[in-house]
Amino acid sequence: NVGITDFQTSHRTVQLPGLVNIAAFVPGLVVRDSGDLQSVTKASIAAGFSMIRVMPLGEGEGNFITDAKSLKIAQHNGKRGGYCDYNFSVTATSVNADQISLLAGEVGSLFIPFNHMSGKNISKVAAVQAHFEAWPTHKPIITDARTTDLASILLLASLQSRRIHVTAVTTKDDIKLVALCKKKGLNVTCDVSVYALYLSQDNYPDCSFLPTARDQAALWHNLATIDVFSIGSLPYQLAQKLGKPADAAVGIADALPLLLTSVVEGKLTVDDIMTRLHDRPKEIFELHDQVGTSLEVEIGRSYTVPETGPWSPFAGKVLKGTVQRVTFQDQVACLDGIAVEGSPQGKDMSTHGAMPAIATIASPALKPLG
Amino acid sequence: NVGITDFQTSHRTVQLPGLVNIAAFVPGLVVRDSGDLQSVTKASIAAGFSMIRVMPLGEGEGNFITDAKSLKIAQHNGKRGGYCDYNFSVTATSVNADQISLLAGEVGSLFIPFNHMSGKNISKVAAVQAHFEAWPTHKPIITDARTTDLASILLLASLQSRRIHVTAVTTKDDIKLVALCKKKGLNVTCDVSVYALYLSQDNYPDCSFLPTARDQAALWHNLATIDVFSIGSLPYQLAQKLGKPADAAVGIADALPLLLTSVVEGKLTVDDIMTRLHDRPKEIFELHDQVGTSLEVEIGRSYTVPETGPWSPFAGKVLKGTVQRVTFQDQVACLDGIAVEGSPQGKDMSTHGAMPAIATIASPALKPLG
Numbered sequence: 132n133v134g135i136t137d138f139q140t141s142h143r144t145v146q147l148p149g150l151v152n153i154a155a156f157v158p159g160l161v162v163r164d165s166g167d168l169q170s171v172t173k174a175s176i177a178a179g180f181s182m183i184r185v186m187p188l189g190e191g192e193g194n195f196i197t198d199a200k201s202l203k204i205a206q207h208n209g210k211r212g213g214y215c216d217y218n219f220s221v222t223a224t225s226v227n228a229d230q231i232s233l234l235a236g237e238v239g240s241l242f243i244p245f246n247h248m249s250g251k252n253i254s255k256v257a258a259v260q261a262h263f264e265a266w267p268t269h270k271p272i273i274t275d276a277r278t279t280d281l282a283s284i285l286l287l288a289s290l291q292s293r294r295i296h297v298t299a300v301t302t303k304d305d306i307k308l309v310a311l312c313k314k315k316g317l318n319v320t321c322d323v324s325v326y327a328l329y330l331s332q333d334n335y336p337d338c339s340f341l342p343t344a345r346d347q348a349a350l351w352h353n354l355a356t357i358d359v360f361s362i363g364s365l366p367y368q369l370a371q372k373l374g375k376p377a378d379a380a381v382g383i384a385d386a387l388p389l390l391l392t393s394v395v396e397g398k399l400t401v402d403d404i405m406t407r408l409h410d411r412p413k414e415i416f417e418l419h420d421q422v423g424t425s426l427e428v429e430i431g432r433s434y435t436v437p438e439t440g441p442w443s444p445f446a447g448k449v450l451k452g453t454v455q456r457v458t459f460q461d462q463v464a465c466l467d468g469i470a471v472e473g474s475p476q477g478k479d480m481s482t483h484g485a486m487p488a489i490a491t492i493a494s495p496a497l498k499p500l501g
Numbered sequence: 502n503v504g505i506t507d508f509q510t511s512h513r514t515v516q517l518p519g520l521v522n523i524a525a526f527v528p529g530l531v532v533r534d535s536g537d538l539q540s541v542t543k544a545s546i547a548a549g550f551s552m553i554r555v556m557p558l559g560e561g562e563g564n565f566i567t568d569a570k571s572l573k574i575a576q577h578n579g580k581r582g583g584y585c586d587y588n589f590s591v592t593a594t595s596v597n598a599d600q601i602s603l604l605a606g607e608v609g610s611l612f613i614p615f616n617h618m619s620g621k622n623i624s625k626v627a628a629v630q631a632h633f634e635a636w637p638t639h640k641p642i643i644t645d646a647r648t649t650d651l652a653s654i655l656l657l658a659s660l661q662s663r664r665i666h667v668t669a670v671t672t673k674d675d676i677k678l679v680a681l682c683k684k685k686g687l688n689v690t691c692d693v694s695v696y697a698l699y700l701s702q703d704n705y706p707d708c709s710f711l712p713t714a715r716d717q718a719a720l721w722h723n724l725a726t727i728d729v730f731s732i733g734s735l736p737y738q739l740a741q742k743l744g745k746p747a748d749a750a751v752g753i754a755d756a757l758p759l760l761l762t763s764v765v766e767g768k769l770t771v772d773d774i775m776t777r778l779h780d781r782p783k784e785i786f787e788l789h790d791q792v793g794t795s796l797e798v799e800i801g802r803s804y805t806v807p808e809t810g811p812w813s814p815f816a817g818k819v820l821k822g823t824v825q826r827v828t829f830q831d832q833v834a835c836l837d838g839i840a841v842e843g844s845p846q847g848k849d850m851s852t853h854g855a856m857p858a859i860a861t862i863a864s865p866a867l868k869p870l871g
């Protein structure tokens with residue numbers, strides 16, 4: 132009943148390192164004693180994601196990490212036990228630029244929201260500039276800015292020689308702008324939500340947050356410009372918009388089977404996926420390699436997206452790839468999408484990584500003079 | 502009754518070259534047989550402006566130069582006779598990027614509107630990019646973009662190594678952004694409307710197009726960043742908003758007396774004015790020097806802004822400077838603000854200037870071989 136059926140068709144097993152979801156949406160992020168982080172990490176490890184970067188904005192008003200107090204609540208929720216490693220970030224607001232540097236050591240990155248569903252968005256160039264000045268230069272900055280806002284923040288990044296990551300690109304114009312900036316030598320990277328590669332406004336005309344069919348074609352056409360595939364808040368937004376139960380885990384299990392199906396169809400290579408769910412995420416966000424962590428995926432094996440569990444727009448559809456086994460900290464954590472009892476716990480990795488490059492270089496042994 | 506009264510106070514006469522208004526607003530620009538261009542040139546020469554760059558957007562729907570047809574109407578209106586030299590520009594729209602290059606030889610610059618009172622504005626990064634690609638690299642581009650739009654167009658200019666002029670800056674954030682871009686080596690210049698230096702929302706709380714008092718202070722504080730003083734459409738907009746008769750000539754006569762008053766008050770030097778109303782305009786927009794053209798201004802001489810003629814928010818106020826005499830094409834064109842009968846006519850200079858630098862270098866005489 133977890134949807135795996137072996138039709139004995141030709142398929143191949145591939146070993147992959149633990150994957151990274153660089154934009155994990157946790158609806159009850161700063162809701163006291165919410166179990167959402169636990170749900171999300173549980174669904175993540177079963178789906179092959181052994182590390183998730185938690186977006187610092189949850190669902191609804193006031194539900195974001197903007198200061199020490201809100202970070203503490205999120206950290207406290209993490210103490211219930213996570214199933215994979217995770218880290219937190221901090222949200223830029225129009226008033227917290229002078230406080231964020233205090234949190235820099237406790238989070239993985241700064242998120243500058245322009246279009247988040249929570250409505251907690253920045254609109255002023257000056258506010259963004261203040262954040263650029265306050266945030267340590269070696270730590271990542273992420274934004275979901277679009278169109279002119281995107282151009283605006285890319286200008287500031289360029290002027291201040293900051294690298295910046297653009298998350299959840301959905302339009303032709305935006306991916307082209309990122310491509311142009313890369314070509315001109317700007318230090319910009321981007322991700323596209325997996326759902327945005329497989330669902331469009333052709334499927335859901337009322338969902339303006341999805342790409343149009345033309346936009347989606349442009350995303351595929353500009354695959355070389357996409358550094359990372361993410362899960363993001365798009366699945367949750369879609370469930371909400373369609374009046375479906377918006378489970379914290381929505382969209383997570385679909386990601387890899389969707390991408391592996393594209394491998395079978397010749398639209399992606401396994402390396403395209405590896406690059407965008409492991410290599411580039413680790414580089415861009417300076418994440419530790421996770422020792423003793425790997426997964427076994429079966430490419431070409433039929434997988435019917437289950438009608439039970441978290442809602443999925445693909446429920447009932449037959450995809451062509453599955454996650455068979457996940458090994459985490461040298462122990463089997465999941466088999467066929469089912470968590471193994473007593474499997475190891477993930478840790479809050481927020482204080483690791485994103486160190487200045489210089490700090491990782493060991494001092495050379497000094498030769499005694501004379 | 503033209504408002505000049507000599508109180509026999511100490512004042513000094515200074516000779517200046519003919520001034521340039523780089524943003525002259527002609528309300529009936531593309532209205533067939535409108536006399537507005539004539540009115541504006543007449544007021545301009547009397548106020549010391551011997552060259553005006555006409556903004557390619559007039560008042561109201563459809564009143565802009567976007568193609569050969571609308572340019573022809575504006576040119577035809579010029580045939581009624583102008584009192585000073587002038588040139589036209591072309592307006593970028595979201596659909597005319599592939600036609601503007603045909604007009605490039607007949608106009609002085611391309612104007613990319615984001616905030617024009619006519620409502621004919623561009624909002625898409627892709628449309629702006631198309632214009633950058635279509636417009637000859639050696640010809641000026643002007644925009645009235647603000648905030649994130651401004652940042653957006655500056656990014657494109659930076660990526661494509663285009664120089665760009667930002668007109669009618671009114672806010673602290675925008676002047677600071679321009680200052681930052683200049684500091685980082687971007688090829689950007691800007692102007693501020695004279696009215697924006699002397700009127701604020703403290704004077705007219707309902708006029709959001711005026712700077713706030715804080716913005717205005719920032720403009721003065723960043724004087725070094727302001728390349729040019731312009732007249733622009735701000736006086737017209739103000740008259741309209743206040744329900745005053747919106748004469749085409751509104752605001753033109755006030756410009757120099759206001760600035761000269763600041764010289765008397767020690768806030769500006771004559772050189773500050775010269776730089777911003779003659780030197781930099783000529784350089785930025787590659788304008789010819791006007792032979793036999795000069796003016797005599799009296800600094801410190803009291804001038805009561807007249808209650809008659811075009812409406813002025815300064816009517817009745819005593820300013821401390823006047824334009825005494827304007828010489829145009831070696832003939833006296835105006836005395837004490839009054840046009841002299843039979844004075845020479847201005848010409849449409851649209852096809853002059855803004856040539857690639859190479860075209861102005863004469864071929865060296867070839868030495869015969871052997």
Ligand SMILES: [Zn+2]
Pocket residue numbers: 163164207
């Ligand atoms: Zn608790």
Ligand SMILES: [Zn+2]
Pocket residue numbers: 148409413420421
């Ligand atoms: Zn690795």
Ligand SMILES: [Zn+2]
Pocket residue numbers: 142429432
């Ligand atoms: Zn198998």
Ligand SMILES: [Zn+2]
Pocket residue numbers: 419482483484
């Ligand atoms: Zn570490």
Ligand SMILES: [Zn+2]
Pocket residue numbers: 533534577
């Ligand atoms: Zn006619």
Ligand SMILES: [Zn+2]
Pocket residue numbers: 518779783790791
């Ligand atoms: Zn000169």
Ligand SMILES: [Zn+2]
Pocket residue numbers: 507512799802
């Ligand atoms: Zn005198």
Ligand SMILES: [Zn+2]
Pocket residue numbers: 789852853854
């Ligand atoms: Zn010429």
